Structure formats: structure tokens, C-alpha cells
Amino acid sequence: MTTPSKHLLLAVSGMTPQIITETLYAIHKKSPEKMPTEVIVLTTATGCERIEKALMGEDNQLDQFCIDYGYQPIKLEIRIPEIGGITLADVRTDSEQEATADFITDQVRKLTQDDSVAIHASLAGGRKTMGFTLGYAMSLFGRPQDCLSHVLVNEPYDQVPDFFYPTQTTVYRFDRDKKNRLDLSKAEVTLGEIPLVLMREGLPNDLIAKENTSYTQVVKHANQANALNTETVVVTLDKDQLTIYCNDMPVKLSAEQFAFYAWMARDTQDAFGEGIEPVNNDMSAHELTKRLRSWLISSLPEVSGVDYTAFELPDLIDEADFPAFKLNVSTLKC
Incomplete structure (x- = not known):
């Protein structure tokens, strides 16, 4: 700060x-x-x-x-x-x-x-x-x-x-x-x-940066955020806009952030209650990126003559397909 x-x-x-x-x-x-x-x-x-x-x-x-x-x-x-x-x-x-x-x-x-x-x-x-x-x-x-x-x-x-x-x-x-x-x-x-x-x-950066922000808009967003819980939240991933929507509230991300979030969401969907192997303090950024690359490659369809291991991370993200997710306390469905 x-x-x-x-x-x-x-x-x-x-x-x-x-x-x-x-x-x-x-x-x-x-x-x-x-x-x-x-x-x-x-x-x-x-x-x-x-x-x-x-x-x-x-x-x-x-x-x-x-x-x-x-x-x-x-x-x-x-x-x-x-x-x-x-x-x-x-x-x-x-x-x-x-x-x-x-x-x-x-x-x-x-x-x-x-x-x-x-x-x-x-x-x-x-x-x-x-x-x-x-x-x-x-x-x-x-x-x-x-x-x-x-x-x-x-x-x-x-x-x-x-x-x-x-x-x-x-x-x-x-x-x-x-x-x-x-x-x-x-x-x-x-x-x-x-x-x-x-x-x-708790406020999105877009709202903080928005000119002529109204009191009603900000309070509405704060109340929506406070109302979110695992029983009611619906998360939608929009790859084209690199945006995550939580109950229709947009959260703009970078390509790497979006891919990382999609990784966590997909693995949680596939193994609900277990999720991805947790990141630990000894894990380097290189190791984390390596794990993200592996997940992206594993999620892509096999194409003859295409070696995904040679792709840079941004290219893998461009190729990947990210679905929408619905989360609640007991189920996680695509």
C-alpha cells in the first residue's frame, strides 16, 4: 500500500x-x-x-x-x-x-x-x-x-x-x-x-472506476454480493469476454486469471468434495503454471499432427473451451 x-x-x-x-x-x-x-x-x-x-x-x-x-x-x-x-x-x-x-x-x-x-x-x-x-x-x-x-x-x-x-x-x-x-x-x-x-x-474494479457511479448502483451491488452463498450462487464463465458472472454480477479477469479459475471450477466439478490439489507455500510460480498447462492440454481434443506441449500458455487458453457452472451446497453441475 x-x-x-x-x-x-x-x-x-x-x-x-x-x-x-x-x-x-x-x-x-x-x-x-x-x-x-x-x-x-x-x-x-x-x-x-x-x-x-x-x-x-x-x-x-x-x-x-x-x-x-x-x-x-x-x-x-x-x-x-x-x-x-x-x-x-x-x-x-x-x-x-x-x-x-x-x-x-x-x-x-x-x-x-x-x-x-x-x-x-x-x-x-x-x-x-x-x-x-x-x-x-x-x-x-x-x-x-x-x-x-x-x-x-x-x-x-x-x-x-x-x-x-x-x-x-x-x-x-x-x-x-x-x-x-x-x-x-x-x-x-x-x-x-x-x-x-x-x-x-468486495466491489468490482469496473464499478470503482465507473464515472458518475450512483449510490443506488453501489448499494445494490453490495447487497447482491452479501446475498451470495453456496446454495444460491450461479457462476457463468464467458470466455469471449474473459468475464465470470456471479449471479449476473460481472468480474473481469485477465486471460491467465480466467484460465486459472476455470481450472479450479472444472476440477471441482469432476471431483466434487475434493477439487484440485491445493497450492502450497513451497510451490513455485513455474510449478503452478506447469500444472495449469497440463490441465489445459488434458482438456483439449486430440488433433492429428498437433503437439499441444509446444504451445505457449496464451495459445492453450485460446484453444480451450470453458463451460458454465452452477454451484450449490450439495451438487456441482455443468
């Missing part, structure tokens, strides 16, 4: 851009070596206005945080879902929810393509549905280097509209009701990390 050289904060936000600087402060306190150099915020058009006012432009809170705690300026990028080319002002209707879920899912898919980047995803802002989708998308596409968190601010500082992070010096601000005057330097911000259930390895 590539060691990440860059840290990125990915957040959903609505009307409270404070969660961005609060999260950055919490990372500063807990793991300053993982301070993001870039922040990407997924929000609505309405949320964008709040973020631009608070965290962009002159004398903004994000730059002030970097100055106060000794960090280089952090790049901030805002991304907004659209329907028909029109940015969403809010997420209230079914169509808006669907578009937002697809947008968040595809953003996570794209960002996790770069192994040099470690993503810190925050669920603290935005609509609850946005936070849920971000968390689920991180489980679907996230990698071991990525993490998920929620940031918490202690009372009564969570009721201060102008609170963005604990200041280094005494700064007083009133709470929302204008009744209490509080020292922002005394606030406590906690980063609650949420363990990720990583499911990326």
Missing part, C-alpha cells in the same frame, strides 16, 4: 461552516502530523453562501486558524450537487435527496482513486441524510488510510454562533440568546472517530 503524502478533509456542511474549523482544530490537538492541506466541502447553494462568508475572502476564520496555530494556508474547495445543470439550494424532496446521494457517492469514489491521499471525512455538518450518505460511501470506497469522524463542542460553547475554534487568547462572545458572555479560549472540542467497515475489496 502506498504511504499517503497528503491529507484531505472531506466534509458535508449546511448552515454551520463552523464544523470545518472545529474539525481542523480537533485534528490539530489529536494528530497535528495529519493536518489536512486541503478541505473539500460538499454542500448546497445556500450552504455555500454561509461557507464563503465565514471561511473565504478577507479576514476569514480558516486563514485565522492557520495563523493562530502555525499552519500554511489551507486550500478550500466547495462542491455542490446539481439537477439538470441547476445547483441545489437545499435537500428536501426525493429527487433532491437522490441527486445528493449520487453526488456524494461519486465524489468519494473519485477522491479514493488517489492512493497518495488520506481522506479524513467529517459527518458533523449538513443534513442528516448527507452525513449518512458520506459515512456509507466511505465504508464502500474507503481504504485503510482513510478515517471518519464527528466533532463535538462542549456546552455552553455549542450555543455560541460566532464560535469557530478555541482561541489562543481570551476572546469573549455572547451565546445565541445574548444572555451569557463566554471566553472562547476555554472551549473544549473533541474529535469522535468512527471506525469504518471497509467494503471496497
Whole structure:
């Protein structure tokens, strides 16, 4: 696995851009070596206005945080879902929810393509549905280097509209009701990390690489994979496409991978309950290839004047015929 050289904060936000600087402060306190150099915020058009006012432009809170705690300026990028080319002002209707879920899912898919980047995803802002989708998308596409968190601010500082992070010096601000005057330097911000259930390895590479992947598509595939078992699975081998279909879910393979899988499937069919002689740690790649060649040659029809032992492995694969297989718990039939 590539060691990440860059840290990125990915957040959903609505009307409270404070969660961005609060999260950055919490990372500063807990793991300053993982301070993001870039922040990407997924929000609505309405949320964008709040973020631009608070965290962009002159004398903004994000730059002030970097100055106060000794960090280089952090790049901030805002991304907004659209329907028909029109940015969403809010997420209230079914169509808006669907578009937002697809947008968040595809953003996570794209960002996790770069192994040099470690993503810190925050669920603290935005609509609850946005936070849920971000968390689920991180489980679907996230990698071991990525993490998920929620940031918490202690009372009564969570009721201060102008609170963005604990200041280094005494700064007083009133709470929302204008009744209490509080020292922002005394606030406590906690980063609650949420363990990720990583499911990326269960997704086909084609789906991970597919542009504009929808939330519904990915969840459907994950549910289909979870439903597979030895009583219901049907495996079909398509030699022309070098693809294996598990209950109609395609798995694209190289020619050698396809032949290896067909070898295991055919031998399991011919000797159900026994299968092929297991590969052991002492077996070299050459020996394994030799065994695969022997199986391919044994499965080919005898043709006068043709010496299959002189064929290269790719040529043997071209000549071989691979049937479909139906697997269940007690039988294995062609």
C-alpha cells in the first residue's frame, strides 16, 4: 500500500461552516502530523453562501486558524450537487435527496482513486441524510488510510454562533440568546472517530472506476454480493469476454486469471468434495503454471499432427473451451 503524502478533509456542511474549523482544530490537538492541506466541502447553494462568508475572502476564520496555530494556508474547495445543470439550494424532496446521494457517492469514489491521499471525512455538518450518505460511501470506497469522524463542542460553547475554534487568547462572545458572555479560549472540542467497515475489496474494479457511479448502483451491488452463498450462487464463465458472472454480477479477469479459475471450477466439478490439489507455500510460480498447462492440454481434443506441449500458455487458453457452472451446497453441475 502506498504511504499517503497528503491529507484531505472531506466534509458535508449546511448552515454551520463552523464544523470545518472545529474539525481542523480537533485534528490539530489529536494528530497535528495529519493536518489536512486541503478541505473539500460538499454542500448546497445556500450552504455555500454561509461557507464563503465565514471561511473565504478577507479576514476569514480558516486563514485565522492557520495563523493562530502555525499552519500554511489551507486550500478550500466547495462542491455542490446539481439537477439538470441547476445547483441545489437545499435537500428536501426525493429527487433532491437522490441527486445528493449520487453526488456524494461519486465524489468519494473519485477522491479514493488517489492512493497518495488520506481522506479524513467529517459527518458533523449538513443534513442528516448527507452525513449518512458520506459515512456509507466511505465504508464502500474507503481504504485503510482513510478515517471518519464527528466533532463535538462542549456546552455552553455549542450555543455560541460566532464560535469557530478555541482561541489562543481570551476572546469573549455572547451565546445565541445574548444572555451569557463566554471566553472562547476555554472551549473544549473533541474529535469522535468512527471506525469504518471497509467494503471496497468486495466491489468490482469496473464499478470503482465507473464515472458518475450512483449510490443506488453501489448499494445494490453490495447487497447482491452479501446475498451470495453456496446454495444460491450461479457462476457463468464467458470466455469471449474473459468475464465470470456471479449471479449476473460481472468480474473481469485477465486471460491467465480466467484460465486459472476455470481450472479450479472444472476440477471441482469432476471431483466434487475434493477439487484440485491445493497450492502450497513451497510451490513455485513455474510449478503452478506447469500444472495449469497440463490441465489445459488434458482438456483439449486430440488433433492429428498437433503437439499441444509446444504451445505457449496464451495459445492453450485460446484453444480451450470453458463451460458454465452452477454451484450449490450439495451438487456441482455443468
